[in-house]
Amino acid sequence: MINIQNVTKSYGAFDAVRDVSFTIEQGEILGFLGPNGAGKTTTMKMITCYMPPTRGIITVDGLDVVNDSMNVRKKIGYLPESTPLYEEMGVRDYLNFIADVRKISGQARTSAMDRVIEVCGLKQVINKDINELSKGYRQRVGLAQAIIHDPEILVLDEPTTGLDPNQIIEIRNLIRQLGESKTVIFSTHIMQEVQATSDRVLIIDQGVIAAHGTADELKASMSGQAHIDLVLRNADKSVFIESIKEISSVKLEDVILQKSGDLEISMNVEAGVDIREQLFDLAVAKQWKVLEASPSAFTLEDVFRKLTNEGSNS
Amino acid sequence: MNEIIAIYRKEMKTYFNSPIAFIVISSFLVITNWLFFDYGDYPFFAINIADIRGIFDYGAIVLLFIAPAVSMRLISEEKHKDTLELLVTMPITDMQIIVGKYLSTLVIFAIILIGTLVAPISISFVGDLDMGIVISSYIGFFLLGATYLAIGLVASSFTRNQIIAYIIGIVTIAVFFLMNGMASGSGLIATLFENLSVRFHYQNFFRGVLDTRDLLYFFSMIFVSLYISSTALASRKYR
Numbered sequence: 241m242i243n244i245q246n247v248t249k250s251y252g253a254f255d256a257v258r259d260v261s262f263t264i265e266q267g268e269i270l271g272f273l274g275p276n277g278a279g280k281t282t283t284m285k286m287i288t289c290y291m292p293p294t295r296g297i298i299t300v301d302g303l304d305v306v307n308d309s310m311n312v313r314k315k316i317g318y319l320p321e322s323t324p325l326y327e328e329m330g331v332r333d334y335l336n337f338i339a340d341v342r343k344i345s346g347q348a349r350t351s352a353m354d355r356v357i358e359v360c361g362l363k364q365v366i367n368k369d370i371n372e373l374s375k376g377y378r379q380r381v382g383l384a385q386a387i388i389h390d391p392e393i394l395v396l397d398e399p400t401t402g403l404d405p406n407q408i409i410e411i412r413n414l415i416r417q418l419g420e421s422k423t424v425i426f427s428t429h430i431m432q433e434v435q436a437t438s439d440r441v442l443i444i445d446q447g448v449i450a451a452h453g454t455a456d457e458l459k460a461s462m463s464g465q466a467h468i469d470l471v472l473r474n475a476d477k478s479v480f481i482e483s484i485k486e487i488s489s490v491k492l493e494d495v496i497l498q499k500s501g502d503l504e505i506s507m508n509v510e511a512g513v514d515i516r517e518q519l520f521d522l523a524v525a526k527q528w529k530v531l532e533a534s535p536s537a538f539t540l541e542d543v544f545r546k547l548t549n550e551g552s553n554s
Numbered sequence: 555m556n557e558i559i560a561i562y563r564k565e566m567k568t569y570f571n572s573p574i575a576f577i578v579i580s581s582f583l584v585i586t587n588w589l590f591f592d593y594g595d596y597p598f599f600a601i602n603i604a605d606i607r608g609i610f611d612y613g614a615i616v617l618l619f620i621a622p623a624v625s626m627r628l629i630s631e632e633k634h635k636d637t638l639e640l641l642v643t644m645p646i647t648d649m650q651i652i653v654g655k656y657l658s659t660l661v662i663f664a665i666i667l668i669g670t671l672v673a674p675i676s677i678s679f680v681g682d683l684d685m686g687i688v689i690s691s692y693i694g695f696f697l698l699g700a701t702y703l704a705i706g707l708v709a710s711s712f713t714r715n716q717i718i719a720y721i722i723g724i725v726t727i728a729v730f731f732l733m734n735g736m737a738s739g740s741g742l743i744a745t746l747f748e749n750l751s752v753r754f755h756y757q758n759f760f761r762g763v764l765d766t767r768d769l770l771y772f773f774s775m776i777f778v779s780l781y782i783s784s785t786a787l788a789s790r791k792y793r
Contacts (some may be wrong), residue, residue: 288643291791313645324636326564328571340560341644385640 241266241393241423242287247296249282256282258447259296266392269419271438272427275548279447280427281321284397287425288318300393314342317386321397323378327371331362331381334370335388342389356384360414376407383414394418396426400433412437431544443547450547458543467542468515470505471532472523477503483522489513502531557646561654565628566661574624575662582620583669586613590673603681606674606688607760610695613670614756617699618731622723624662625706626716628655629783633714638787648787652707652780659703667696687762694759697772701752702727704779711786727752730775 242264249257257279264270274280286293287300289309298305300312326334335353339345344352357363360380365373370381379399386394399415400408415426415437428434434441435455443451443458451458472480477497484490489510496504509515516533523530569575589612591598598608632638641651674688709723710716734751737744748754752775755768 285639290639290643310645310647313643316643318640318643320636320639322636324638324640326568326637327635328568329564333567337560337564338644340563341557341641341646343556343645 241268241301242425243297243299244283244287245297245299247283247286247293247298249279249286249291250294255447257286257293257444260444260447260449261296262442262449262452264423264425266423267419267421268440269415269424269426269438271434271441272425272444273429273431273434273441273544274427274444274450275429278444278548280444281397282447283444284318284395284425284427288316288395289313314389315391316393316395317389317391319382319386319394319396319399321401323382325370325378325381325385328369330369331366331373334381335384338385338388344389352388352390355390356388359387359417360384361410375402376404376410379403379407379411380414383411387418392422394422394424394426396424398427398429400428400430408433443544445548451543466509467536468507468509469532469534469536470507470519470530472503472505473501473529473531475503475526475528479526480505480528483526486522487515487518489515557650558654558657561646561651562657562661565655565658569624569658569662574627575665578620578624578662579666579669582613582616582666586616586670587673589616606677606683607691609670609673610691610756610760613695614698614731614753617702618727619724620666621659621663621699621702622706622709622720622727624659625703626710626719626723628659628707629711629787630714630716630719634716642787642790649780649784651787652711652784656704656707656780659707660700663696663699663703666699667692684762687760690759690762690764693764694756694768697769698752698756701730701772701775701779704776704783705730708779708782708786711783 244263245261247257247260248255260279260283272280272283285291286298287305289305289312292306301315303312303315305312326337329337332353335356336349339349339352357366360383362377362380362384365377365381370378373381383396383399386396396415400411403411412433415424418424419437419439426437439454441451441453441455441458442449477495480503481492481495484492484507491508492505493508494504494506498504519533520530522528586609590606590608593612629638632641642648674683677683705727706719706723709726710719713719713722730750731752734748734754737747749771755771758765758768
């Protein structure tokens with residue numbers, strides 16, 4: 241449905257996106273994951289015809305975004321990151337304006353309006369002014385605008401940013417619901433969101449694709465390691481870091497001294513190695529009190545942190 | 555065409571849902587009529603001649619400050635609120651956006667023009683007005699306002715800050731208005747400046763003459779301004 245081939249976008253000497261290639265199949269929900277400034281928004285702006293790629297080709301349903309821009313735009317519904325809305329307009333006026341520009345009129349207009357009011361749950365606010373709306377409702381109006389012409393493709397740039405937990409779940413459900421019949425690409429920097437909503441994940445960092453696949457595939461790529469979270473009382477940070485080196489299979493990830501004086505540690509261990517006894521002996525020898533020790537499976541978050549941290553260190 | 559009308563209608567709603575249209579229209583009419591009827595060494599009531607040229611002389615100056623106030627928000631506001639990003643990713647060309655917005659300001663100005671009719675209509679009851687000159691003057695005044703608004707639109711398309719758009723608009727219009735006084739004599743530069751000047755072409759309309767050169771001048775100014783604005787919108791593609 242969407243085909244991105246060797247696309248680079250440069251701002252002067254800076255490459256915001258560097259030689260990126262991927263495809264999105266019809267009916268798929270693609271979660272676009274990456275830290276801020278990774279190139280998510282830039283990629284989306286190129287797909288939605290806001291600006292052309294510096295190099296490379298993007299086609300949407302076989303149509304080139306540069307040469308066939310007007311036809312591509314008709315196929316896409318877009319919700320930019322900041323949810324831009326005309327504050328001074330009423331919700332109904334605003335949606336009517338979008339329908340005007342998209343040339344939806346007559347009976348089609350009436351049914352399109354009814355549909356988006358229903359799907360986005362706008363019944364209570366349809367006669368209000370946009371500047372009276374809460375953040376959650378603004379986001380829904382933004383989504384309504386994006387689907388009013390029943391597009392085949394939805395591009396949503398960080399659709400849940402700034403919402404409270406209940407609203408986030410509502411919007412996620414909405415995305416999933418829309419994804420049943422449409423191709424959806426949405427960006428986020430929240431891992432659970434991708435896990436909860438998307439068929440496939442694409443992790444982008446510093447303008448290049450760091451990983452690509454289903455959430456399970458990405459997690460599997462991290463196998464061969466296990467993760468342990470540990471909380472110690474009466475432990476000194478530097479002493480701990482020094483003494484843990486005795487256990488060779490441990491790779492420290494993070495050591496945080498909490499306000500209470502407890503030491504919070506997260507570390508990776510080679511798979512198949514049981515270090516519980518060694519840890520216990522060490523704690524006894526140093527007179528540390530183990531408050532918590534929990535092994536855990538890898539989450540997508542770990543994959544993300546690993547990939548994006550490695551990128552910035554190299 | 556439908557797209558242009560959609561943009562036009564949205565802009566009109568914005569102008570009339572807020573006090574902008576009312577403030578702009580009423581301040582122009584109050585100030586211009588006051589200047590015309592009652593100000594200076596030769597106010598209308600004192601000189602006792604059935605001539606409404608003063609409306610257009612004072613009007614051209616007052617409009618210098620009013621027109622950029624109408625057009626300053628057109629693109630700047632959309633840039634500031636990021637709504638432009640949504641607008642330019644819909645199936646509508648940059649030029650359609652510009653023309654739709656420009657049309658709405660023309661209609662505001664047309665309402666202002668209708669408001670100024672009070673003077674010629676009332677004067678025509680008590681004196682002899684040369685209707686030919688009145689009509690040609692109104693055509694000239696409309697073209698003058700249309701040019702001011704187009705220049706204001708250019709200023710608005712280059713910045714996300716409305717105040718900057720307003721000030722750049724005023725300065726640019728003032729430069730074009732006063733250009734004929736910038737070089738004296740009859741050299742090439744002086745002739746060029748004179749022919750580029752808004753005031754030089756504007757004055758001809760008060761003689762009751764519609765000269766194609768003057769019409770061409772105003773139409774080119776408007777066309778070039780709209781073209782520059784549209785290019786400024788498209789500049790996002792080349793950054």
